[in-house]
Amino acid sequence: MTFESFSEFLTMGKHGFYIWLSYGCTLVILLALGINSMRQPKVQLEKIRQRLKREQQLKAYQQKKAEGQNQQQTSTDSGEVV
Amino acid sequence: MNPRRKKRLTIISLILFGVATVAGLSLYGLSNFVDVFYTPSEVHNGKEDGTLKPEVGQNIRVGGLVVVGSVKRDPETLKVSFDLIDSGPMITVQYEGILPDLFREGQGIVAQGELITPTTVMASEVLAKHDEEYMPKEIADAVGKHHKPANYN
């Protein structure tokens, strides 16, 4: 150990401010980067899931619309026959 | 113009702006600051090709070693003068203010200021340049590196 006491460790001679500034900034940057990076696969999967859902809804809607048109057509057809 | 294309256009122009900034900065750096300072012999003789000799009145940076025994302090004010040397002739630096911690005789120094005579710089800023060697005090003592700040009193 190079320091006799904890306060000496904090003041680091007279350059404590600069040393702790360096270590502090590094910690903040790496924490932010770490959290952001660790979430990446999840974020991307969520995006893909949203897109898949939207596509499914669109498909269902189009199918419904198509079915509705068919029904209308059949009803008018039968009307003409009568 | 559809919004997607618009978005792309703004982003690309932002990138172009960024690249322009980078290019500008590098040109700025290349023209004036690739060499951040003159050495004392360059102040006397100009740079290698002899074209870049600083003139009196010019604002320059000079880098060299503080000549041992040349540091003179005014006892009442913060005024100080010292000589800088590299491999050739010396120049004198005058300065008023607080010197960096690493300032000591034999230390590398970069002084910025006006060249008031062909060999004197009136410095407004004095920066310390240190070497790339790191060692604890005990080893420095053992290999005979002097590490005490000079006493100018």
Place this chain on the structure above:
Amino acid sequence: MWKWLHPYANPEVAYHFTGKLIPWFNIIAALLLVVGMFMGLAYSPADYQQGETVRIFYIHVPAAILSMGLYFSMAIAGFCALVWQLKLAHAAIAAIAPIGAAFTAIALITGAAWGKPMWGTWWIWDARLTSELILLFLYLGVIALGNAFDDKNQGAKAVSVLALVGVVNLPIIHYSVEWWNTLHQGATVTKFAAPSMAMSMYIPFVICFFGFAFLAGSLICKRFQGQVLARNSLRPWVKKMALAEEH
């Protein structure tokens, strides 16, 4: 060699392979960083000239070396992307750039905090500092260009070119302190000679360096996984994975 490497060019295989690496990288990084930071902050001696500020070395120099090393690996990925049109290489570029930018920023910030007490200034436009700042802009350019296109595969070529072209800055950074007069001192550890550093300081540096390197590796793997998913979102295995995670 190509036969051996070929299966790893399959996105699904690469995704699972990097997934296996991450926990190991995390453990190694955590161990090394805890030991290295402790040694650097409390156990290693003060410098004979610079006193305690030499402790900034244990962050500043690993970050600076990584900022250049990561750029180099990104440029290699750019080269592979251009020559072999490997989609995984595009994913690698996008994964590396933010990590490299962060380490460049760390090197610049810690350098400023070290320069103020020792040199007497936070910043000077000398060749070393300026070229490292340009490296940061290159990283930001790669990131911005990558995000500029909605379809990730569209802008990939431009990104690869930028990543590859920027590599000319690396020798400029490294040799700036030899080619020009700079306030920044010469190399302590990155040279073909014994390090100009006492062993009691060199050892904590080495430990910290590998700690940061493994941390960078782990984060790059995670981002790479994210990029692989985003760029293969139409593949059945990705769709399956996306739907399986639903709660």
